[in-house]
Amino acid sequence: MKFTQSEVKQIPSIALQKVISSRFANETIAVKARGLDGTGIVKGFVNQEYVIVTDKDQKEVKIKISDITEIQRIWKSTVPADSSNKNGATTADTVGETLIYAPLIPVAIGTAPFLRMTGLDALKNNEDEEKARLVYEGMSKQNLIQAIGEPMEKYHCNPKNANGSIDIWVYGKQQVLRGGRSLFIDSDKGTVYHNSYDTTFFKNSEWLNCSQVENNTTTDQEK
Structure with missing residues (x-):
């Protein structure tokens, strides 16, 4: 989930800290900010004004929350190597699932720009x-x-x-x-x-x- 610079400007200050706080163990918050070289990974907060991030050199840097220009909330899911055995999935199941969804992919790719322009992109x-x-x-x-x-x-x-x-x-x-x-x-x-x-x-x-x-x-x- 990405908040662009224009979207960040529309986030009320009362909600900014909530938006850059992780809610789950597998969730990482990455931000860009004025004065920050590259992207920083959020590690914590200092009062209501500053956030501690790890920069591209793995150094901790304190930046103002109000200086943030972009926010990305990134989730990482881990699937066990033998997950197919655990849930009973078979090769036939996988192939069948692929056949069901495959015909939709070219249509989705071809119509996505048009749907976005008309506001109909679900x-x-x-x-x-x-x-x-x-x-x-x-x-x-x-x-x-x-x-x-x-x-x-x-x-x-x-x-x-x-x-x-x-x-x-x-x-x-x-x-x-x-x-x-x-x-x-x-x-x-x-x-x-x-x-x-x-x-x-x-x-x-x-x-x-x-x-x-x-x-x-x-x-x-x-x-």
Whole structure:
């Protein structure tokens, strides 16, 4: 998972340390920063302002979190050499699986640029939403307003077949990461628990009754 320079600029300072902190034992965080030669591997933090990284010469360097320009979260999975025996997989299973997926590969490669241009690339959408969830999940309404500003639109929604309610805040393209255009806020807890790049699907949803609680004062051009 890679946060580009433009994406890093959109990460609220309150969430930066979370984004550059590993969550799993097999996860490595690599960063680029102003004044850092090459890429550094995150090793720890000093207060809320600095991060300790190992540079290309394996030396520990302290850099300002605010100087980071690129973030990569890298996962490494290890598969035992005899894993096929352990899970019962056979050569026939492997061949069969390859035959199932192989016809899709040329199509995916050929249509990927077009899908990206039209915003229909499911892989990109999923990745963008995952990045945005890492950033915004757990933020309160007050956090959002202080760090990002007021949303373009606010909705209050009630599930049609369940109890409880949620608030959905819709932000502009320049305010948030692409995958966080719609932020779902648990009304009881008052914190973000879900997000989406899509800003309209919930308005006529089969599982939600939503009503706008504040008039939209943003122009179509800003959207």
